[in-house]
Amino acid sequence: MRATLLATTLALSALTSLPAMARDTELHLPLADVLDMPEAKEKLDGSVKFYLAGQKTPKVLKRLESDVSNRKTNGVGKADDVACRWAALSALIAFQDKAKQLGANAVVDLVSYYKKNETKSDTNYECHAGAVVVGVALKGSYANVAP
16 A cells, blocks of 8 residues: 555656646737727727837837837637737737827837847737737837827
């Protein structure tokens, strides 16, 4: 009996010492899909425009401070792309709110900034989907641009 208990304990401890295999699926999705969401049209009032790094931008009249918006959402029961759009929209809403406080009308040079790794694209943002949590981190500069 003791030998069986000892063998079971050793087997279980060996299993629990293995590294956890958490899901971290990296996706690169169009920012345009986020901006086209009906919820984006409700939450983003158009007073602040968003420009990815490399994207054609109106003339920057004044550049203000830079910032990072790191947002997460619950991914349980949602398709990865759907959850990613929600997390990205949340990041854009945070940028819009701060831009208004600063008197800016744009966020320029937006890049993905997941785990402080910069990824530039003039069309896409990076999203990471796990089994439970989905996250988007964006970095950009507040600015006033020509109309």
